[in-house]
Amino acid sequence: VGDPSDEWEAYRGAPTGTDRECEGWRQEAALRMLNNNLDPEVAEKPEDLVVYGGTGRAARSWDAYDAILDQLRTLADDETMLVQSGKPVGVFQTHERAPRVLIANSNLVGKWDNWEHFHELEAEGKIMYGQMTAGSWAYIGTQGIIQGTFETLAELAREHYPDNDGLRGKIVATGGLGGMGGAQPLAVTMNHGVCIAAEVDERRIDRRIETGYCMEKTDDLDEAIRKANEAAEAGEPYSVGVYGNAADVLEGMLERGFTPDVVTDQTSAHDELEGYYPSGYTVAEADELREDDPDAYVEASLDTMERHVQAILDLQDAGAVAFEYGNNIRGQVEDHRGMDEAFDFPGFVPAYIRPLFCRGKGPFRWVALSGEEADIHRTDEAVKELFPEKDDLHRWIDLAQEQVQFQGLPSRVCWLGYHAGESEDGLTERARFALRINELVAAGEIEAPVVVTRDHLDAGSVASPNRETEAMRDGSDAIADWPILNALVNTAAGADIVSVHDGGGVGIGNALHANNHVVLDGSDLAAEKAERVFTTDPGMGVIRHADAGYEEAIDEARESDVTVPMGGE
Ligand code: NAD
Incomplete structure (x- = not known):
C-alpha cells in the first residue's frame, strides 16, 4: 500500500x-x-x-x-x-x-x-478487501458494534435464561479482541455477566483495557477461570482477556472440566491467511511464517480452526449454549476440512436477530461531523424524546453514555426499524429520527451536520448464507439480488454515499452486502433524502423477509402499508 x-x-x-x-x-x-x-x-x-x-x-x-x-x-x-x-x-x-x-x-x-x-x-494492486464499513467509510470503532453485541447477548439471555437478570451469574467464553470482537467483554458486562476472552495478540488486549472494554488480562487460564467463577457466584460483572490462542484456551477449559454457560468466537476466522492465527506460534512468528510460506500458514491456520470448532462442539455437548458470531469459522472447516458437524451449532442471526430483521429493525448509527460530544448528547435526548415507550432503547442510551467511550468522531448506535404503522405521521422509525436530527441541525442546536449510516449487516442489505441469510425459510440464502436491489433503491432514493461489497465478515465469495450514508445538514434537500432513504432501506428488510414467507414481515408490511405486490409468495 x-x-x-x-x-x-x-x-x-x-x-x-x-x-x-x-x-x-x-x-x-x-x-x-x-x-x-x-x-x-x-x-x-x-x-x-x-x-x-x-x-x-x-x-x-x-x-x-x-x-x-x-x-x-x-x-x-x-x-x-x-x-x-x-x-x-x-x-x-x-x-x-x-x-x-x-x-x-x-x-x-x-x-x-x-x-x-x-x-x-x-x-497485483488491482483490488482491495473492503470488509463491511471499512471500505464504505462508515466504521466508527468498537463503539459501532457494541450495541449489536449487547442486543444479541440480551436476546440470548431472554431466550435461555428467561427468569435471570440478563447474563448475571453466567460466564461467556469467546475469542478475538479486535475491532469488532473487542466489544464482547463490555457487551457481556453491560448485561451483568462474566466474560473470558482469548486473544493471541497482547497489544489488542491492552487496547481494550485502555478503552474500558475489558477489565483485566492474564496468561494463566486457571486464574481466569477462578476469577470468573468467583465473579459469577457473586453475581458481579467481570471480564478478562486471556493471552493465548482461542483453540488452546477452549481445549484448556475442556481439560479442566470447566464448562462456560455460553461459548462463541470472534477471531478473524473468515480469512485463514491474513486474519486467523494458528496455534503454536506467537504473533511475530506467525507473521514471519505468512511471509515465508503462505501455504504452510494456511494449513496450520485451518488445522487450528478445526480444533477450535471441535472444542466449541465439545463445550456444547457439555452443556454450554454455543453460537457462531459471524466469522464463518463453521464454513471454513466444513469447506476446507470436510467437517459436516461444524454446523451443529447455529449462527447468531437465525438464533437471535432474524425476528428483528423481519420488521426492518437493524443498526442505525450517526456521527457528529463537528467533533463535539455535546452534539451526540443532544441526539441521545432526541431519540429518547421521540420514542418514550421504548424502555430497552432508553436503557441502552443511558448505558452507552455511561460506559462507551467515544473513538474518533463522536457517534452513537441504536437499532431502529420500520414500524411506520405505529406512528401518526406514517414515517418509519428511522426516518422520524433522521428528520428530527436534521431539524436540530437547522435550528443550530447541533453545531455541524450529522451523518446517518449503518452497518452492512442489516435487515435487507445482505446475502450471506453462513450469516445474515443462514437457513432462510424458503431456502433463498444465497440469492444475492437483494443487496444489489438495496444499493440500487437507495441510490434512486438519493443517499449521499452508496456502496456494494463482496466478502465482509465471512470472506470472499461468501457474501454480498450494501451500505449507505445520508448527510443531515439541516436543509430541505437533506430532509427529502432522509425521508426517502430511511423508508426504502428498512423497507427492503420487510419485503425481503415477506418474500421468504416470514409471518412477522408479512404482518409488518400489512400494518405499515409496505407494498409487496405478490403478498409474500
Ligand atoms: P480483527 O481482525 O480486528 O480482530 C481479530 C482478532 O482475533 C485479532 O485481535 C487477532 O489477534 C485475534 N485472533 C486471530 N486468530 C486468533 C486465535 N486463533 N486465537 C485468539 N485470537 C486470535 O477482526 P474484528 O473486526 O474484531 O472481527 C472479528 C471477526 O468477526 C471477523 O471474522 C469479522 O468478519 C467478524 N465480524 C462479526 C460481526 C458481527 O456482527 N458479529 C461483524 C463484523 C465482523
Missing part, C-alpha cells in the same frame, strides 16, 4: 468544526468519514490502511487515498465520484439529488469469486 501519506499524517483523524474544505457538506462528510475510519483511535492498523476485520481497508493504497481526497475537494454539488475497490476511477456529472460517491469493493464474478483469485489480484 506504500508509505503513509503526508495528508493522513497531518490529519490523524477526521477534520472537525464548521469550516469545510470541500464545496458542499456531502463531499466534506465523505472526506471526514474516510479520515475518521483511519483515525489511529478508530482503526486497528491505520498505517497499512487497515480499519478492522482482518484486512478490511479504507483505500487501496496511500496514492489512492491522496487521490480520493483531491477529488473530494474539487467535486461539485452535482457530480458523483466512482470508487472501485478503494481507488477513485471516475467522476461524472449527475445531479444534486444523486449520491456524491458510489463505491464497489472486492466484487468478483461467481466462478472466480474466491480468496485464491482475490489474493492474486490484491498482490
Whole structure:
C-alpha cells in the first residue's frame, strides 16, 4: 500500500468544526468519514490502511487515498465520484439529488469469486478487501458494534435464561479482541455477566483495557477461570482477556472440566491467511511464517480452526449454549476440512436477530461531523424524546453514555426499524429520527451536520448464507439480488454515499452486502433524502423477509402499508 501519506499524517483523524474544505457538506462528510475510519483511535492498523476485520481497508493504497481526497475537494454539488475497490476511477456529472460517491469493493464474478483469485489480484494492486464499513467509510470503532453485541447477548439471555437478570451469574467464553470482537467483554458486562476472552495478540488486549472494554488480562487460564467463577457466584460483572490462542484456551477449559454457560468466537476466522492465527506460534512468528510460506500458514491456520470448532462442539455437548458470531469459522472447516458437524451449532442471526430483521429493525448509527460530544448528547435526548415507550432503547442510551467511550468522531448506535404503522405521521422509525436530527441541525442546536449510516449487516442489505441469510425459510440464502436491489433503491432514493461489497465478515465469495450514508445538514434537500432513504432501506428488510414467507414481515408490511405486490409468495 506504500508509505503513509503526508495528508493522513497531518490529519490523524477526521477534520472537525464548521469550516469545510470541500464545496458542499456531502463531499466534506465523505472526506471526514474516510479520515475518521483511519483515525489511529478508530482503526486497528491505520498505517497499512487497515480499519478492522482482518484486512478490511479504507483505500487501496496511500496514492489512492491522496487521490480520493483531491477529488473530494474539487467535486461539485452535482457530480458523483466512482470508487472501485478503494481507488477513485471516475467522476461524472449527475445531479444534486444523486449520491456524491458510489463505491464497489472486492466484487468478483461467481466462478472466480474466491480468496485464491482475490489474493492474486490484491498482490497485483488491482483490488482491495473492503470488509463491511471499512471500505464504505462508515466504521466508527468498537463503539459501532457494541450495541449489536449487547442486543444479541440480551436476546440470548431472554431466550435461555428467561427468569435471570440478563447474563448475571453466567460466564461467556469467546475469542478475538479486535475491532469488532473487542466489544464482547463490555457487551457481556453491560448485561451483568462474566466474560473470558482469548486473544493471541497482547497489544489488542491492552487496547481494550485502555478503552474500558475489558477489565483485566492474564496468561494463566486457571486464574481466569477462578476469577470468573468467583465473579459469577457473586453475581458481579467481570471480564478478562486471556493471552493465548482461542483453540488452546477452549481445549484448556475442556481439560479442566470447566464448562462456560455460553461459548462463541470472534477471531478473524473468515480469512485463514491474513486474519486467523494458528496455534503454536506467537504473533511475530506467525507473521514471519505468512511471509515465508503462505501455504504452510494456511494449513496450520485451518488445522487450528478445526480444533477450535471441535472444542466449541465439545463445550456444547457439555452443556454450554454455543453460537457462531459471524466469522464463518463453521464454513471454513466444513469447506476446507470436510467437517459436516461444524454446523451443529447455529449462527447468531437465525438464533437471535432474524425476528428483528423481519420488521426492518437493524443498526442505525450517526456521527457528529463537528467533533463535539455535546452534539451526540443532544441526539441521545432526541431519540429518547421521540420514542418514550421504548424502555430497552432508553436503557441502552443511558448505558452507552455511561460506559462507551467515544473513538474518533463522536457517534452513537441504536437499532431502529420500520414500524411506520405505529406512528401518526406514517414515517418509519428511522426516518422520524433522521428528520428530527436534521431539524436540530437547522435550528443550530447541533453545531455541524450529522451523518446517518449503518452497518452492512442489516435487515435487507445482505446475502450471506453462513450469516445474515443462514437457513432462510424458503431456502433463498444465497440469492444475492437483494443487496444489489438495496444499493440500487437507495441510490434512486438519493443517499449521499452508496456502496456494494463482496466478502465482509465471512470472506470472499461468501457474501454480498450494501451500505449507505445520508448527510443531515439541516436543509430541505437533506430532509427529502432522509425521508426517502430511511423508508426504502428498512423497507427492503420487510419485503425481503415477506418474500421468504416470514409471518412477522408479512404482518409488518400489512400494518405499515409496505407494498409487496405478490403478498409474500
Ligand atoms: P480483527 O481482525 O480486528 O480482530 C481479530 C482478532 O482475533 C485479532 O485481535 C487477532 O489477534 C485475534 N485472533 C486471530 N486468530 C486468533 C486465535 N486463533 N486465537 C485468539 N485470537 C486470535 O477482526 P474484528 O473486526 O474484531 O472481527 C472479528 C471477526 O468477526 C471477523 O471474522 C469479522 O468478519 C467478524 N465480524 C462479526 C460481526 C458481527 O456482527 N458479529 C461483524 C463484523 C465482523
